Amino acid sequence: MGLKRALTLKAASLVVVLLFVLLLTTIIIGATGISDKILNGMVQDNLRAIRQELAREIRNPEDLERALEKIKEDLIRSYGLDKPWYVRMPDMIWRIVTLDLGNSRTVVSFSGSNKISDIILERLPNTVLLMITVLIINFALSLMIGVRVATKPGSFLDRLISMYSAVSYALPTWWLGILMILVFAFYLKIFPFGGMYSTPPPVDPLVRSLDLVWHLCLPVLTLVIATSGSWIYITRSIVITTAQEDFVSIARAKGLSERIVLWRYIIRPAAPPILTNLILSLAAYLGGAILTETIFSWPGMGLLYFEAIMSVDEALILALTYMYTLIYVIARFVLEVLYVIVDPRVRYA
Amino acid sequence: MSKYFIEGLSEFWASKTSKMGLAFLLIIIIISMYTLFTFPLDYGTRYWNNPKYWADNPKIAMPEWINLFVGNKFLEHNILSTSTIQKMYPSGAYYIKTYEIVYDLMADQFPTFITLKFDNVTFFSRPPTIEVLVIRPDNSTINLYKFVVEPPLSTEEPPYSRYVVEPKRIMLSGEPQLSLVLSNFLLDKYNLSIDPKDVAEIGYEKVIFGEPYENGFKPLKGKYVFTTTLYARDVRDQIGTVSIVIGGQVYGLMGTDILGRDLSQGLLFGFPVALLIGIVVSVLTTIIGATLGIVSGYVGGRVDEIIQRVCDVMNNIPQLPILIFLTFIFGGKLWIIVVILVLFGWPSLVIVVRSMVLQAKSSSFIEAAISVGASRWRIMIRHVFPQVAPYILAQMIFFTPSAILAEAALSFLGLGDPSIPTWGQILEYGFRNGAVFLGYWWWVVPPGLMIVFSAITFVFIALGFEPVINPRLRRWR
Numbered sequence: 050m051g052l053k054r055a056l057t058l059k060a061a062s063l064v065v066v067l068l069f070v071l072l073l074t075t076i077i078i079g080a081t082g083i084s085d086k087i088l089n090g091m092v093q094d095n096l097r098a099i100r101q102e103l104a105r106e107i108r109n110p111e112d113l114e115r116a117l118e119k120i121k122e123d124l125i126r127s128y129g130l131d132k133p134w135y136v137r138m139p140d141m142i143w144r145i146v147t148l149d150l151g152n153s154r155t156v157v158s159f160s161g162s163n164k165i166s167d168i169i170l171e172r173l174p175n176t177v178l179l180m181i182t183v184l185i186i187n188f189a190l191s192l193m194i195g196v197r198v199a200t201k202p203g204s205f206l207d208r209l210i211s212m213y214s215a216v217s218y219a220l221p222t223w224w225l226g227i228l229m230i231l232v233f234a235f236y237l238k239i240f241p242f243g244g245m246y247s248t249p250p251p252v253d254p255l256v257r258s259l260d261l262v263w264h265l266c267l268p269v270l271t272l273v274i275a276t277s278g279s280w281i282y283i284t285r286s287i288v289i290t291t292a293q294e295d296f297v298s299i300a301r302a303k304g305l306s307e308r309i310v311l312w313r314y315i316i317r318p319a320a321p322p323i324l325t326n327l328i329l330s331l332a333a334y335l336g337g338a339i340l341t342e343t344i345f346s347w348p349g350m351g352l353l354y355f356e357a358i359m360s361v362d363e364a365l366i367l368a369l370t371y372m373y374t375l376i377y378v379i380a381r382f383v384l385e386v387l388y389v390i391v392d393p394r395v396r397y398a
Numbered sequence: 399m400s401k402y403f404i405e406g407l408s409e410f411w412a413s414k415t416s417k418m419g420l421a422f423l424l425i426i427i428i429i430s431m432y433t434l435f436t437f438p439l440d441y442g443t444r445y446w447n448n449p450k451y452w453a454d455n456p457k458i459a460m461p462e463w464i465n466l467f468v469g470n471k472f473l474e475h476n477i478l479s480t481s482t483i484q485k486m487y488p489s490g491a492y493y494i495k496t497y498e499i500v501y502d503l504m505a506d507q508f509p510t511f512i513t514l515k516f517d518n519v520t521f522f523s524r525p526p527t528i529e530v531l532v533i534r535p536d537n538s539t540i541n542l543y544k545f546v547v548e549p550p551l552s553t554e555e556p557p558y559s560r561y562v563v564e565p566k567r568i569m570l571s572g573e574p575q576l577s578l579v580l581s582n583f584l585l586d587k588y589n590l591s592i593d594p595k596d597v598a599e600i601g602y603e604k605v606i607f608g609e610p611y612e613n614g615f616k617p618l619k620g621k622y623v624f625t626t627t628l629y630a631r632d633v634r635d636q637i638g639t640v641s642i643v644i645g646g647q648v649y650g651l652m653g654t655d656i657l658g659r660d661l662s663q664g665l666l667f668g669f670p671v672a673l674l675i676g677i678v679v680s681v682l683t684t685i686i687g688a689t690l691g692i693v694s695g696y697v698g699g700r701v702d703e704i705i706q707r708v709c710d711v712m713n714n715i716p717q718l719p720i721l722i723f724l725t726f727i728f729g730g731k732l733w734i735i736v737v738i739l740v741l742f743g744w745p746s747l748v749i750v751v752r753s754m755v756l757q758a759k760s761s762s763f764i765e766a767a768i769s770v771g772a773s774r775w776r777i778m779i780r781h782v783f784p785q786v787a788p789y790i791l792a793q794m795i796f797f798t799p800s801a802i803l804a805e806a807a808l809s810f811l812g813l814g815d816p817s818i819p820t821w822g823q824i825l826e827y828g829f830r831n832g833a834v835f836l837g838y839w840w841w842v843v844p845p846g847l848m849i850v851f852s853a854i855t856f857v858f859i860a861l862g863f864e865p866v867i868n869p870r871l872r873r874w875r
Contacts, residue, residue, distance in 0.1 A: 354719075
């Protein structure tokens with residue numbers, strides 16, 4: 050019961066976040082007239098398609114124009130363009146949620162469609178692939194190195210990690226990516242400059258997946274170097290703080306083996322705060338991923354942001370902002386579930 | 399608080415990290431001051447984004463100091479000018495004045511381009527003719543260029559001035575008639591028959607500054623005397639300044655970009671901008687966050703509830719996507735970027751400050767203050783604030799690098815303020831022009847280093863502050 054309640058509460062608050070972002074973006078695009086622009090673009094796209102169809106049936110140009118005029122009026126009414134932006138806000142929010150935002154002006158999906166939903170959904174898996182790979186590596190590193198360092202605070206390795214985390218906090222992920230390309234792709238020529246597959250992509254599935262891994266190396270390495278420092282450091286700090294608790298001293302005094310003390314009396318109670326901090330660093334990590342995709346021309350949604358900014362495509366940017374919030378909210382929720390599992394206090398509160 | 403705080407402060411002084419941070423900060427402040435005093439405030443629009451200002455610079459030239467590390471020295475960029483008249487004598491209906499510029503070619507490379515530049519030509523009656531020739535180390539002569547100054551309009555009164563605002567620039571490398579001259583020169587001097595079209599292919603610079611060698615040309619080292627002759631109708635006619643730009647492969651301290659912009663200037667200008675963004679954003683964020691945190695924690699009740707809910711939502715928004723969205727919609731003005739960074743920065747501080755205030759609130763000295771009848775505000779300002787002050791200060795320092803990094807990231811995505819050059823924008827321009835893929839490291843590495851340097855300065859100071867706030871960490875340092 051307690052578990053369900055805790056999770057429902059978390060889910061509700063995350064839905065509020067999503068709604069807030071949707072509301073904020075809709076109000077902004079409404080008040081600045083951008084939503085009119087997007088809807089007008091959709092009306093025009095529709096009209097163009099209808100004109101081609103009608104032109105086959107109606108030969109007389111005047112009749113055609115008149116028929117089109119009427120269809121245009123209907124379209125304007127159906128898209129709500131005859132009403133002020135705040136009246137059609139719910140409609141607009143629904144459009145964003147379902148990614149029904151019409152066509153992109155310049156960006157085309159790999160399959161040739163220029164519908165925004167097609168473009169985004171096609172790129173989503175690529176982004177998720179990159180992010181999850183890095184997430185797993187970071188998590189493993191922070192547990193392995195963070196705990197080891199925490200057992201010997203003040204050691205050379207500990208100082209090195211502290212330094213590394215400080216430096217990585219000040220290190221823009223995207224610039225690190227540039228350095229990586231310069232060193233590993235331009236000078237050493239061991240990794241590709243970017244992209245996801247070689248051109249032309251290999252046909253054989255095994256070679257193809259190896260090619261993917263080869264292309265994945267630099268962006269993953271970049272993101273791991275840039276973000277793992279703080280993860281390791283957070284783990285280390287929390288473990289050190291927990292290690293100074295009285296119950297740890299008592300456990301040691303009882304004569305428990307160092308291994309049991311470490312895992313049961315230090316890491317176990319340290320797990321919830323570690324997770325909290327990881328949850329908090331998720332947003333920063335998401336930002337780093339957007340820029341890393343841009344640097345490595347990784348065909349995900351981050352690169353799409355860059356392309357949308359370059360071609361001044363408001364609808365695409367709107368859709369991407371929503372999608373990233375959605376990804377973030379989902380990732381948060383998954384971590385919250387984990388949190389509830391590791392922290393019994395939440396369950397029984 | 400005071401005992402802990404003073405102990406902490408001595409700890410802060412003792413730590414090497416904080417000393418390093420403070421030293422770095424001093425460097426940044428000095429550079430920023432220097433830049434503010436020597437650069438005009440409208441530097442971005444007046445010079446940086448004005449391609450004419452950089453017309454004489456070589457494009458994508460490496461920094462000069464690269465020559466310290468390579469065996470085969472690169473040619474340095476050179477602009478030679480003169481205003482003194484070397485010789486002056488009447489000849490028929492003309493008065494002839496000559497100006498001389500001597501260039502000593504010592505490098506093993508050819509110049510990448512040659513540009514002639516004339517400033518401030520004045521004449522009183524008919525427009526004068528200007529002729530430029532070069533006498534090479536082997537005493538041969540090449541006539542490089544000849545032109546007549548634009549004649550006066552009917553509305554003009556003598557003396558007529560030309561090339562005052564913008565100098566007359568002649569890019570010799572792009573002059574078609576020079577190919578014929580050089581082709582003839584090669585035939586006369588070396589008995590070498592090369593078609594004018596092929597001369598253009600080889601490059602004029604190689605013919606002017608070289609001699610045939612095996613199947614190509616090699617530089618002819620020595621003194622080149624560029625003589626400019628003014629054929630004037632009036633004795634008072636003159637050229638203000640004659641200049642010759644010898645295009646180099648290396649330029650200045652930091653090299654140039656694809657427009658020939660001196661990167662060292664852009665990098666210098668980035669210092670005060672980064673400092674400004676970092677400090678303004680962090681101070682504003684901290685003021686808002688700390689005030690709301692103290693109020694939320696101390697006042698409690700419905701106020702607390704509202705502030706906490708708002709923070710909860712704000713804290714859970716992924717920052718970069720929303721920053722991109724907002725700067726994209728509201729346009730890249732520096733103050734807009736600052737406002738947006740502040741708007742989405744404060745909530746994280748509120749939550750922590752609130753929990754610290756809650757702790758302080760239950761302490762006995764606050765109870766004592768309440769019992770003597772101190773007002774709410776007085777208690778918050780005099781008693782609660784000092785409790786959380788060190789933490790707030792540390793957070794303020796910690797916000798600074800994230801503001802600098804966020805601005806750089808937005809600039810890199812092409813959302814920066816185009817009227818103010820920043821490191822992020824230099825990087826963006828480099829990246830978009832393929833600097834990373836063509837290996838123009840001097841264009842993309844230094845601006846990133848600057849960002850890291852300025853961000854790490856504040857990280858170091860904040861790290862030095864850590865033991866002040868968290869006494870548990872003290873014994874390890």
